[in-house]
Amino acid sequence: MTDIAIEKVNDYDIEKVKSSLIKMFDLTAFPTVEGKRVLIKPNILSDVPKEKAITTNPVIVEALIDILKDKGALDILVGDSPGLQSPTFSAKTSGIRGVIERKGVRFEDFAKNNRPHTIYKKIKVPMAKALDEVDVVISVAKFKTHQLMMQTGAVKNMFGLVPGLNKSPLHLKCPSVEEFARLIVSIFKESHTDYAIIDAIMGMEGAGPANGTPRKVGLLISSADAFAADYAEAVIMGYEKKDMPIFLEGEKEGLTDESTYNYPLLTAKELVISDFKRIEAKKKSLFSALILPFFSRYFEMRKAKRRKAPDFQDNCVKCHRCIDICPAKALSMGSRHPEIDTKACIRCYCCHEMCPVDAIKITQ
Ligand code: SF4
Ligand code: SF4
The missing domain is CATH 3.40.50.11440 (LarA, N-terminal domain)
Structure with missing residues (x-):
């Protein structure tokens, strides 16, 4: 028990x-x-x-x-x-x-x-x-x-x-x-x-x-x-x-x-809180549920990249925290907020976690 x-x-x-x-x-x-x-x-x-x-x-x-x-x-x-x-x-x-x-x-x-x-x-x-x-x-x-x-x-x-x-x-x-x-x-x-x-x-x-x-x-x-x-x-x-x-x-x-x-x-x-605002889980295709697990890192990375990349907003205060934490080095400071290299981004959302002013949005 x-x-x-x-x-x-x-x-x-x-x-x-x-x-x-x-x-x-x-x-x-x-x-x-x-x-x-x-x-x-x-x-x-x-x-x-x-x-x-x-x-x-x-x-x-x-x-x-x-x-x-x-x-x-x-x-x-x-x-x-x-x-x-x-x-x-x-x-x-x-x-x-x-x-x-x-x-x-x-x-x-x-x-x-x-x-x-x-x-x-x-x-x-x-x-x-x-x-x-x-x-x-x-x-x-x-x-x-x-x-x-x-x-x-x-x-x-x-x-x-x-x-x-x-x-x-x-x-x-x-x-x-x-x-x-x-x-x-x-x-x-x-x-x-x-x-x-x-x-x-x-x-x-x-x-x-x-x-x-x-x-x-x-x-x-x-x-x-x-x-x-x-x-x-x-x-x-x-x-x-x-x-x-x-x-x-x-x-x-x-x-x-x-x-x-x-x-x-x-x-x-x-x-159960019926109106609780959850993060919606991405639906798994049969392919990703049954076949992908048998393949290697290439597929793991492809799977990650199917998630949405973060979106940077104008209320950014240019603190650089997201740039410093990004493990893929996918961010560089632009004129109003960081610019993202979506090819390099692995959708880990560490940047979102670190932003002090909620200037990074993740749409599911
Ligand atoms: S989601 Fe991860 S990899 Fe992509 S920009 Fe943010 S910290 Fe970098
Ligand atoms: S962490 Fe937020 S406020 Fe700081 S640079 Fe990144 S987007 Fe801008």
Whole structure:
């Protein structure tokens, strides 16, 4: 039996969040933390104010730290590394650093402390050194859409263990949705995540994970199986299983089993948000579903290029972030906004994720 706890929580009142999490942990095989070192991995995609609903709300992190301390955790680390990380990354604007300092736990900047891991396709990639120092790993994700993977969640959140600019070139190595999902799953496996929490009190719909619209969902989701927590998230968003590439890869690898899912509190199906603005999954042709997987990188790249290229708008403030992160070097600054070489672009949407003013549109 895989338990998934879903609880209605209307706002970020710390006491309400804490009591809900305690109740949820009691029902979902929360790991023993007494005398152990624990890593909390919130989503700090970019260090921006919590009201934007891009990052895990600091109240969730604070409530979790309090609970871990009450349960006798020996040491607590909180860390992340945004995709385009400034040398002064502090997690201050998101409010998470304030919680870390107030609670006297350790802040881990993964860009400063990491070591190479060998993952999918024998790719060598640096990952947070903190993983070697802790006994328990907890993913604390945000309820958000994602242009490429349809949803962000507890499994995808662990991509942040790969520091800063080391992330975007991985899109070049794994350009299709399926391959990139496989890569995310292999990074997740390396993380040995023990427990997953999804902050869905305020979520994000539309052009997630960075340029969507905050949406009140009023829920917390948790499970010892991160894929199961993500499954519940996706169902609430209105997705079907075929639209969940990361989940499908996890299931293929035997990391989760939907037939064992049990909801001791609310069920995902009763909470589906009918008007939630999802990213529409591209329909698969029979050819792409059955034949393409047997071919090589050439077809993977062709498959990626069938997605729409990003479209740059005049509200661009020429910050260069998209140009700096583009793994295909497909962007150069034009007179009003970046110009795109659509032949070089692999449709990874890293640029869209990094734009601070929503000047990059992806039409599905
Ligand atoms: S232009 Fe954007 S979508 Fe295209 S490869 Fe560069 S970062 Fe990816
Ligand atoms: S499109 Fe966005 S990320 Fe790119 S230069 Fe303009 S404002 Fe910056």
